[in-house]
Amino acid sequence: MTPVGCSPRCTDSPVAASWLIGAGGCRAVRADRPDQRQQVIVVGAGPAGSATAYHLARAGVSTLLIDKSAFPRDKVCGDCLSPRAQQALAELECLDAVVAEAHQATRIHFRAPGGAEAETAISGEGALPNRTLVLPRRRFDHLLQQQALAAGARFRVGHVRALCPSGGVELEGERLSARLVVIATGAALSLIKHTPLAPSGPVHSIAARCYLPAMPPPGPDLRFFFDHLPLPGYAWLFPTGPNSANLGYWYSGAEGVSATAQLSRLLAEHPTLSQLSANGQAASAIAGYPIRSDFLRAPTRADGLLAVGEAAGLVNPFTGEGIDYALESAPLAAASILGALRQAPAEGPLLAAALAGYSGSLRERFRSLFLLMQLAQRHAFTPWVFDRLFGRGAQGQRLVDTLIQVCFGAAPPRRVLAPVEWLRLLTSRPASVRRDG
Template structure:
């Protein structure tokens, strides 16, 4: 495996050789910062490049499940309420006139509580945590493309432009982690294309002042309807209201399969129309809205592959790790960043190029083992919700069934105990392992 000290013939534009590292991580979102943290704490020289300057905004629901809590505590983050986190007890599912509050399960691998934190704070906290572990964080470093060894086709670094002056520089490393989000210019330049057979979703959100800002349950409304066809169209997704504990709530919608919605919908208008129908106790009015409606794409179901080849690993949104069942992205972004870091550490400990390369292919295997079955179930659930006729005449009634909603909850949050005595828990865990991945 070529090292940063080797003189290689490279492609790319002119630039000043700025620095070398053991690993370059492009993007300091949850996936990139988690990867950089776990790499740096082993003593590797890690360069973490972020195109923006912190704090910076990202579209998100701001609700964090126990899967995220586990990753945070493993990184030594103080998740107490005194440290600025709002704890929540579980998820409230709303369907029609029915409401069901479901607490997070207390499992051997996950705690029994979730969190809420604004992404502007959350992302910077993770980036600073990686920096404290030894990663060299460079903000306002806009990566323009890869440096490629023309003989082998391997990535050996990146080109970037720094600051307001867009100063061109080159950074070199034998391994690069693409954590640059859904647009992932780096992955595209290395010919990692999105799979068209995997659904793409969207999320739109805003904030509004509400007396329910300190609600201890995340709230998901399952009967999200197109206001143009309120009697016959259920949009394949859900709306949410997550109290922030600061006088406001994050309110938004996630559409899990945009291709399944016949015709074009104005997602911003759909959110505004849905908000207008909230019960009076939420206090929603257009005047209560504190920020513009913003949206982003949801790359789901491991929709960009290969996740490792030619020295480049894809993590988080760059690798399409968003859950097709819920649109949850942060937990799987952080987990994929950790899987990538652990794989790299093992690979760099090998004594030969061949051994290192073999070890690196453990990363996509880890992703498939962890997510293929669960994501396959998520895609199936999204297809059913996208086609109300499949639910039959009892569809609306079924969505209001407490027993069914409990099963939906287990599927949505992906929190199961393999050796549980609970029959539903064991069933969902087993299904998640054997569901066909369609890889």
């Protein structure tokens, strides 16, 4: 078979070819067979990738979904699905299947750095549900992947080694052509580091997670801990059942903090979290993972390439949550791709200019929220603020409720800009509480 890759016919796009050659170029690989060609290849079958494949396949676009792992497979995450995520799941026609297996929570509890505690009801707005769902990603991602396949997408397991400038990918020694490659690889940068989608500067925060498979009943609600740990960061306890939970720690500061080491320390020393495995049942192995939240400056499109979900930096910089934004970016990507396919010439990669509507849609949907959340992460993630925010009892309840609604995307960002409430917070004194839990 005649090799393709770095031959002249594989470099028919000078702009695209420059970034691939910078990555070392396409090795000589087997060309894909005519009956295996597809219009779009989606790399990564997490929520963003599977949802994008679903929307494209359902619209009649020949779509190949690729993941390096067979399903079901684990994915390190907090496993929490916000009201916005559930709305997106309804559009994917798989919300009922997720609800049938997930743990439901209707309230959130917080503990401030100084020990003050507060709670809020999870309140959706409009059609949003008044709950969160917790379902381990091993099962959740499999449900989404199966939904994409049911819509008509094809699936292959393999490691994508390179992106080809004439359109497509190199997969396990075989070149698969396509008019567009959708990057849905989350925080991983190896595939795009020599392309126009490569981020500038550091983009990662860190997190770690373990499962507690057998423990005293954790209660039905979500719990966030800001005490006995480095800020900006928090520990979470999300029940996955009556006697099990997902426990994790997220850190988004500039210090050299190990999330896995911190989570291990919290399990051993935190006045509340250390009691979770006191019955002798050990936690599962702690797994760390990076989180990318640079949406405000992340490139999202190039000739023949488009990024969705976390690969576009779509993780909330204040909360570390990203599943809802991943699911919401998918139909925006699909709509832009469909428009580009209708208007572009019949051959060759879809050009970045034809996908400009996607970047505009992302900005319109997420920019205001991410600006506010980035500001909060930089200036409000402090003991001074949290001790007052969560330590004022009924006097501070309205601000707590509003802030959580905005963070979950259940209320517009402008709702949190309440000068009177913030003035009351800034002039208040934190409650005096014990620090021993």
